Amino acid sequence: MILSLHLILCVTRSVKCVVVRVIFQIISEMENVTVVIVNITHTAPGSPSKTIRFLNVAFDSSGDSLLAGDHQGNIYVFDLKGNRFNLVQRTMQACTALAFNLRRKTEFLVALADYSIKCFDTETKELVSWMRGHDSSVSSISVNGSGRYAITTSSDTAQLWDLDTFQRKRKLNVRHSVGIQKVFFLPLSNTILSCFKDNSVFAWEFDTLHCKYQLPTPVEGSTLLYKVFAVTRDGRIFVAGGKSNHLHLWCLESKQLIKIIQMPTKVRAVRHLEFLPDSFDGGSNQVLGVLSQDNMMRFINIETCKLLFAIGSHEEGISTAAISPNGRYIASVMENGSVNLYSVQALTQEANKPPPPQFKVVEDWPKCKSEANKLTKVTSGRSERPWKSKGNKIQTRLLKVQANTSLENKENELPGGLNKKRLQALLKGYGEYPAKYRMFVWRSLLQLPENHLAFSSLIDKGTHSAFVNIQNEYPIKSRKLLRVLQRTLSALAHWSAIFGETPYIPLLAFPFVKLFQNNQLICFEVVATVVVNFCQHWFEYFPNPPVNVLSMMENILAHHDKELLQHFIKYNVTSQVYAWPLLETLFSEVLTREEWLKVFDNIFSNHPSYFLMIVVAYIVCSRAPLLHCNQRQDFEYFFHHRNNLDINVVIKEAYHFMEATPPDIHPQRVLDDFIPLTKGQYPVFNKYPKFIVDYQSQEWERIRQDEIEYLRERQLMHELEAKAQERKAEDEAWYRKQELLREAEEQRRKMLVEEEKKLAEQRQRLAAVRRELKVKELQFLDASRRRFLKYQQDQRQMELKRLDDEIARKASMREQETAATVQDVEVRQMELESQRQLFEQHLIKDQESSTQEMKEEIDASRRKADLEDHVVQRLMETDREEKQKAQMLKKI
Numbered sequence: 001m002i003l004s005l006h007l008i009l010c011v012t013r014s015v016k017c018v019v020v021r022v023i024f025q026i027i028s029e030m031e032n033v034t035v036v037i038v039n040i041t042h043t044a045p046g047s048p049s050k051t052i053r054f055l056n057v058a059f060d061s062s063g064d065s066l067l068a069g070d071h072q073g074n075i076y077v078f079d080l081k082g083n084r085f086n087l088v089q090r091t092m093q094a095c096t097a098l099a100f101n102l103r104r105k106t107e108f109l110v111a112l113a114d115y116s117i118k119c120f121d122t123e124t125k126e127l128v129s130w131m132r133g134h135d136s137s138v139s140s141i142s143v144n145g146s147g148r149y150a151i152t153t154s155s156d157t158a159q160l161w162d163l164d165t166f167q168r169k170r171k172l173n174v175r176h177s178v179g180i181q182k183v184f185f186l187p188l189s190n191t192i193l194s195c196f197k198d199n200s201v202f203a204w205e206f207d208t209l210h211c212k213y214q215l216p217t218p219v220e221g222s223t224l225l226y227k228v229f230a231v232t233r234d235g236r237i238f239v240a241g242g243k244s245n246h247l248h249l250w251c252l253e254s255k256q257l258i259k260i261i262q263m264p265t266k267v268r269a270v271r272h273l274e275f276l277p278d279s280f281d282g283g284s285n286q287v288l289g290v291l292s293q294d295n296m297m298r299f300i301n302i303e304t305c306k307l308l309f310a311i312g313s314h315e316e317g318i319s320t321a322a323i324s325p326n327g328r329y330i331a332s333v334m335e336n337g338s339v340n341l342y343s344v345q346a347l348t349q350e351a352n353k354p355p356p357p358q359f360k361v362v363e364d365w366p367k368c369k370s371e372a373n374k375l376t377k378v379t380s381g382r383s384e385r386p387w388k389s390k391g392n393k394i395q396t397r398l399l400k401v402q403a404n405t406s407l408e409n410k411e412n413e414l415p416g417g418l419n420k421k422r423l424q425a426l427l428k429g430y431g432e433y434p435a436k437y438r439m440f441v442w443r444s445l446l447q448l449p450e451n452h453l454a455f456s457s458l459i460d461k462g463t464h465s466a467f468v469n470i471q472n473e474y475p476i477k478s479r480k481l482l483r484v485l486q487r488t489l490s491a492l493a494h495w496s497a498i499f500g501e502t503p504y505i506p507l508l509a510f511p512f513v514k515l516f517q518n519n520q521l522i523c524f525e526v527v528a529t530v531v532v533n534f535c536q537h538w539f540e541y542f543p544n545p546p547v548n549v550l551s552m553m554e555n556i557l558a559h560h561d562k563e564l565l566q567h568f569i570k571y572n573v574t575s576q577v578y579a580w581p582l583l584e585t586l587f588s589e590v591l592t593r594e595e596w597l598k599v600f601d602n603i604f605s606n607h608p609s610y611f612l613m614i615v616v617a618y619i620v621c622s623r624a625p626l627l628h629c630n631q632r633q634d635f636e637y638f639f640h641h642r643n644n645l646d647i648n649v650v651i652k653e654a655y656h657f658m659e660a661t662p663p664d665i666h667p668q669r670v671l672d673d674f675i676p677l678t679k680g681q682y683p684v685f686n687k688y689p690k691f692i693v694d695y696q697s698q699e700w701e702r703i704r705q706d707e708i709e710y711l712r713e714r715q716l717m718h719e720l721e722a723k724a725q726e727r728k729a730e731d732e733a734w735y736r737k738q739e740l741l742r743e744a745e746e747q748r749r750k751m752l753v754e755e756e757k758k759l760a761e762q763r764q765r766l767a768a769v770r771r772e773l774k775v776k777e778l779q780f781l782d783a784s785r786r787r788f789l790k791y792q793q794d795q796r797q798m799e800l801k802r803l804d805d806e807i808a809r810k811a812s813m814r815e816q817e818t819a820a821t822v823q824d825v826e827v828r829q830m831e832l833e834s835q836r837q838l839f840e841q842h843l844i845k846d847q848e849s850s851t852q853e854m855k856e857e858i859d860a861s862r863r864k865a866d867l868e869d870h871v872v873q874r875l876m877e878t879d880r881e882e883k884q885k886a887q888m889l890k891k892i
Helices: 344-351 405-412 420-430 438-446 452-460 479-495 505-515 520-534 547-560 562-570 580-584 593-604 609-621 623-627 632-638 647-660 690-891
Strands: 002-011 018-027 036-044 047-051 054-059 065-070 074-079 084-090 095-099 107-112 117-121 127-131 140-143 149-153 157-162 167-173 180-185 191-196 201-205 211-214 226-231 237-242 246-251 256-262 270-276 287-292 297-301 306-311 318-323 329-334 339-343 375-379 396-400
Touching: 054 095, 054 318, 054 329, 065 095, 065 329, 095 140, 107 140, 140 180, 149 180, 157 180, 180 226, 191 226, 237 270, 270 318, 287 318, 306 344, 329 344, 339 344, 420 438, 438 520, 438 593, 452 479, 452 520, 479 505, 479 520, 505 520, 547 562, 547 609, 547 647, 562 623, 580 609, 593 609, 593 647, 609 623, 609 647, 623 632
Parallel strands: 002 036, 226 270
Antiparallel strands: 002 018, 036 047, 036 339, 054 065, 065 074, 074 084, 095 107, 107 117, 117 127, 140 149, 149 157, 157 167, 180 191, 191 201, 201 211, 226 237, 237 246, 246 256, 270 287, 287 297, 297 306, 318 329, 329 339, 375 396
């Protein structure tokens, strides 16, 4: 029984309360499954047929509250958890855009038809702020991750607002010939993306508004004009669409167009794009919602380019839509003005429905009190249509139902409506499960609990210290695959400490990580289920290989192929060489992908002991090449590389070993039956020597601390060595400089001795010359004295002339300064005169205004006195007339 809930809102203008009428519609047919949780319709008061149309919807950051605005300006908040709603504001204008993910959770932004933006509080229902600045209708509001800043976009401008002060910080204006399509914040980054009508896309730094990059022009000759845009939650993939059935996928890291997706031919234009969030995809969203011109919203996988599901129809078209941040709900504004709320979980379940059963059984239970006498009618034949006899009657046979049949059926029933016995029969018939439904069958066989909260708590603990540098040991080319492997291994290590110390756990988990990399929850639970059930007793001899399990396999090999075992013993090849590599890698090194999937179809469908049997079967089926090996390296190479072996023969041989192995050495005697993981919380896994793991973890921690100390000391030694080298270089430079100085000093001393010798020679020559000149000096002494007197006279005259020039220059400077001072005084007098005149004008104006006020007061008092005199005269005349009338009456 499916329950569909429709809400009809009736709002009266005279009454402030909102009346809600709830209509329940019960659909009894199980085939007509609806994914609409609620339909919200707002009808006008007094006329239920008239609908007040909703225009916009928006979710808050938690995804549990929905904001909706209609064309009359009514804003409603719907609490999806509390199952209630409230009218929070009446703006009396149609809203053009909404934003409900601000830093203050109770506040929201609404863009109105008068081009303004208002901020309201949902609890107090009061106006918080009113922002103006746009000259045209606001088409979108983008709020950054912190909730402090918002960008509002219209056709001609985009404005950046600070939501703490509600002040405009920046404004982007463009030419009318270009026009703006949308400006918004990129998630998880400090970048603003602006998209213009000429298909140009620019990225800007938020703090400085410097242009970081521009996306190149799309494919040459492309007629796609970008109209709508969407970005993944990690900010790496940018999608653009427009008046075409093509979508352009850009990688914002490489700034390259990486893919063009062509929608079905029914799609001629794209009106809205939005990614569907997923809690376990790390922000790299894979599902994109595409709203086209036919009012249908199709959800596609951008990696596989497959259509997953669609909402809306030609009869009930979608106008716009919003997806909750937690990925649980889709709110769509319909063409008729109502709002539909869809369940994403129900939509994905509809998309992932298992195929119809291939075998149909008709059962007839007669009405008998005794269960032992009950009969089951089973149609004979292997197809869906029963074989017909010549008389056109269905041939039937009666089978007695044993008492434990219902118990066995109950044990074989799996989640999803599957039966384990039927799956095993299908597997034996075809050898493998259909590739299209393999993942669904595996999830049913392993009975995965899908504990979202428990897995989220493990993921929230972050990367385990043992797998921080896993890329050094396992250099995987795909960054996404490496990230998923690191998260899965970290979750396993946080679940149980043994997995942080087990060296082969990455080899064991890698094939499942590669297979379920798009669903990390399923990946973790599959690996955990494999470890709990198919790796029983593996960790009892940790850190050594499981010698107990290997000894069981050696016993099985000894029973079925003694010659091969003797060959192994002859060349000192133990089970750690021929069995353990297959176990720890789960056959991933020796099988292809198709062979590996086929093997695990059979492993998951049987008892955990089958896993050991198939390892022994692989060894036995490879006996021919193994018997020719006589080097240990050859054996090691054989079990670590792919070999020419028919996997179907190995699988059949494993089934033969399951039946032919004696009970005393059969692993089924030691291994427990399959036990699924518990729901809600994962079981405690402590089947290992805890003291060894604790000691090993302590040793690892001690080694890590020693390594840190060693690195610190090595760094200190490097620093000391660098300082010593620097000091040595300085000393060598100083000694070299001193040597150069000493050499220079010696050279200077030699030069001084030579100069002294030259000076002595010059003195001797000078003495001779002096004697010659003494005579001439006496002759010219008189002439020199006279010439000296004349020279002194000339010097004094030149000094007097210089003093005269200096006096004239200073006099000229004094005159110039005097003239400048006079001019400044004149300018100052003019300023004072103008100020005086201005002051006199102000005084005259004030005097005139006071005079005018006095005149008005005098006129008012005069008018008042005249009015009072007039009133007194009228009163006197009235008294006189009354007296005259009284006298007249007396006379009469």
